[in-house]
Amino acid sequence: MGTADPPPDAGAGARRRLLFGDLFFGLRRAGIPIGLGDWMALMRVLHDGVVRPDLADFYTVARAVLVKHEAHYDLWDQVFAAVFAGGAFPKKVHDELLAWLDSPLPLPDLSEEELAALEQHSLERLRELFEERRKEQDERHDGGNRWIGTGGTSPFGNGGRNPAGIRVGGQGGGKSAIQVAMERRFADYRSDRILDTRQIAVALRRLRRLSRVDGDLELDVDESIDETCRNAGFLSLAFRPPRKNQARVLLMMDVGGSMTPYTRLVETLFSAAKNLHHWKKLEPLFFHNCVYSRVFESMTGSKTLPTAELLQDRPKDTFLIFVGDASMAPSELLSPHGAIDYFEHGETPGFVWLHRLRARFERAVWLNPLPPEYWRGYTTELIGGLIPMFPLSLAGITAAIDRLLKRTPTPVPELDESLLRGHW
Amino acid sequence: MSETKTASGWQGTGDYIASEDLRRIVNVAVALGRPLLVKGEPGTGKTLLAQSVARGLGLPLLTWHVKSTTKARDGLYVYDTVQRLYDSRFDDHDVSDIAKYIHLGPLGQAFDAPSRVVLLIDEVDKADVEFPNDLLHELDAMSFTIPETGRVVTAKERPVVIITSNNEKELPDAFLRRVVFHFIAFPDETLMRDIVDVHFPTLDKALLDAAIAAFYRVRKVDGLRKRPSTSELVDWIAALLSSGLDASALGDNPGGVPFIGTLLKQERDIVLAQEARSPKRWR
The missing domain is CATH 3.40.50.410 (von Willebrand factor, type A domain)
Incomplete structure (x- = not known):
């Protein structure tokens, strides 16, 4: 692995390394949090011959070792297809736009006319339209009244003149929606806003007021030993309420x-x-x-x-x-x-x-x-x-x-x- | 990990039809010596899996049912101080031997067993959010120390650890990094038909079709807190049969199915199902 870029006919070993490298970095790029430990575990399984030399088997086993949350299964499928079947790698851009559409912020400082115009399409309808047009569109676009892009009067894009439209990031014209999204300007916003219950639970747990007030009594070992000693060795048990929130x-x-x-x-x-x-x-x-x-x-x-x-x-x-x-x-x-x-x-x-x-x-x-x-x-x-x-x-x-x-x-x-x- | 090769080869047992996938994954977890974390909706057979693995591999099964009050240490050992104090009153017990009052918990027993065992840690998400983290070291090292006696309990052979979770709480990343993971998907319509067939072999075909279709429609309602599972479907079909309703009574509105209380257990979910057909109104 010391030299860069093996020649095209470097043999099966190099080919395998390339494929696996694609898989590892493809998964990481797709946002699946896999580490070297998981990867080495997969290598060990392959080395020990637990997996049959069969792609379907590899699919199952590698997923079990690498992917730890069912929410990532879909991304795994896309990356796997991209590496082994020549499909397209998942587009994070697309997800981020959808995530952005999912969290409606109040649009600041809209005039009466703009607000009235907003009634034109509901958010859901806009989102459907956005999806449709995103599928049709395959290149950067400026001007016009239909595609996602800059200028023009389509409801999607930036710097346009349709007040009901979705302004995809950015202040003025000049950049396409895709470019803006690729700058990952929502990255911080997302990690700050998307909360999973575990993180909240961990934060909320700090809210406590511990004291011994009531509850099922538990044995107070120290006090029992003291009492027993005072009692000339004759057992005397002391109980106290548990320390509870x-x-x-x-x-x-x-x-x-x-x-x-x-x-x-x-x-x-x-x-x-x-x-x-x-x-x-x-x-x-x-x-x-x-x-x-x-x-x-x-x-x-x-x-x-x-x-x-x-x-x-x-x-x-x-x-x-x-x-x-x-x-x-x-x-x-x-x-x-x-x-x-x-x-x-x-x-x-x-x-x-x-x-x-x-x-x-x-x-x-x-x-x-x-x-x-x-x-x-x-x-x-x-x-x-x-x-x-x-x-x-x-x-x-x-x-x-x-x-x-x-x-x-x-x-x-x-x-x-x-x-x-x-x-x- | 040379010993791991020998123990692989679980093929599923007669009463638990493991999917091909699951079989491979169990064997990989055994080979890696990592715990297998199995998630899935309630009623998809997570607990049964451990029993089947144990039987298939011919190993004894130890079960640790986790509750909301369970502490990680309970799984290792319990020191029965009360008994010791009690025994100390009279001359007939030797209380100087603390080891007599140390009782190993399920994890401790699994480590201490003379040969390999299967350990099921059931519903790990029921316990406190920090619970899985507290087990990390023990599951990694497969050993722990009892400070009271200084004894070190080390696994002679790594037990096959199967951990189930109902998804009530998210599990910590550090914990997830150390496991092999499998998600048991909810049965699709074809498999569900087979399952229902086991319970109601004589069920009318038209009613079965309509019931399954209605069931999956209810499951698809967006935002349900508790989606109905297999056991609810079985109860519901039993209710339909006893009431003598036929397929036409089921309709195609998720909120309008008869006995919806059998499928959805929360008032809020029922309201959601009833509103699912009408367009969303913003108050």
């Missing part, structure tokens, strides 16, 4: 409306928290837009719980975690009868309810699925001033938990009554 968590999640695009993200957090079995009590509750006189016990159900009951019954040291985009009309936060929910009749504005919750539970944070660059609205600003706000990303959750565990809780700001008014 006494933390209670109130997880209040905004669902529906503007939160719909983030359903999966919120569900990931929810299922990570629920499956952790780590706290003394985790109480998941749901609200629409803002918390008013009552909250919901399930995402779809209609069973409600008066917010006043939460304020009265839940221990003061409960950790309170809100999840929501904090985006609403100012009236929905600050006016009496501001709730968009038809059946909500409360006099009290949502902001007052939030303030009461914040005052009752001194350890509270707000997780916002929007990235901080988009925290612009008036209501976001008000709520962020009342409850420490963090992005719903791995780093954000970690910072939020640091805040919850801080020795001295953040002081509760005074409620500014002058903000509350009936008309806007």
Whole structure:
């Protein structure tokens, strides 16, 4: 292997090395996290003759040794086909564009006309069209009104004039969508935003308050030995409650409306928290837009719980975690009868309810699925001033938990009554 | 790893029809001396696999059922301090020998066994998120120390370790790096037909077709928390038979099938299935 580029007829050995090299680096390029250890294990299996000299057998065995998650099976298939059947290597560009389309960010600063024009196509329809045209298109394209490219009035591309279109990265014209995507400008964004439940669970686990309060008694060996000695050698057993996490968590999640695009993200957090079995009590509750006189016990159900009951019954040291985009009309936060929910009749504005919750539970944070660059609205600003706000990303959750565990809780700001008014 | 060559050659046993793939992979895991991690939806026969491997290789099977409270050390050994303290009260026991109060757990027994065994670590994802990491060293080195006695338990022959996971939690990367992995795919329609046939040999063909089609339609509904599996299908067909419904009652709407509560166990999933036909509305 010392010399570069073996001659074309260097024999079967060189050919095999080339194929295997293609496979190894092809897999790594496709984003399957294989390491040298896995590769050496595969080599050992081949060397020991456990695999029959047969491609189908090699396919099965190599996949078992190299690929450790079923989510990667599809990529494996593509790479395998590319190496051994001369197919095309998987195009990451394509995946990244789809992933980018999957996470709709609010488009910043659109004019009225642009917003109206956006109604032209739904996101799903746009995505279908994008797929169709991507298949038809095979080269760089500029101008015109159909292909993905730059200039022109097609709904896809960059620097164009179709306001309903998808601007594929970039600020101005001049680059094609594919080029922009290949710069991997979404790489950081993705690793920060796509959370798996395990990572969240590991972050959430730090939220604990250990003490010996109750539970099935366990033997206290040290104390038993001391007691037995004091008892002149006659056995005396001492028991104590186990050291257990006494933390209670109130997880209040905004669902529906503007939160719909983030359903999966919120569900990931929810299922990570629920499956952790780590706290003394985790109480998941749901609200629409803002918390008013009552909250919901399930995402779809209609069973409600008066917010006043939460304020009265839940221990003061409960950790309170809100999840929501904090985006609403100012009236929905600050006016009496501001709730968009038809059946909500409360006099009290949502902001007052939030303030009461914040005052009752001194350890509270707000997780916002929007990235901080988009925290612009008036209501976001008000709520962020009342409850420490963090992005719903791995780093954000970690910072939020640091805040919850801080020795001295953040002081509760005074409620500014002058903000509350009936008309806007 | 010269001893590994001899033990390969599991061919599946009569009651467990292993796919060709799975057979190769079990033999590779044995040859490499790495644990085999088997994932798949509940009801795809992960646990049965270990029993079949043990029988096929003619080795004893040890099982370690992991629960949410299981600690990695429980699998190695337990030191029964209470018994020792209790025995110390009278003269009739010699409590100076701590080893008498050390009981090996399933992993410890597998290492300590005089000959090779099959060890099933069942539902590893049930335990704490750090649990698999706590086992890394022991599974790598196939040995551990009992600090109370200073005894080192080392595997005489590497056990065949089969680990199952239901995908409740993602497993740590460091752990995944050390295993051979196989995902048991959910049975396709043809295989499912055979499975149902075993349970209901006399089932009417039209009803079977309609039921299987409806079942896969329900499974395809996007966003279900718990997709129905084989056992739910079997229960559901039993319910259909006892109610005397015929194929025409099943319709083609995933939310409208009779006894949907047998297939979907969560209220939210049922709502999703019912909404699956109507276009998505944004509130």
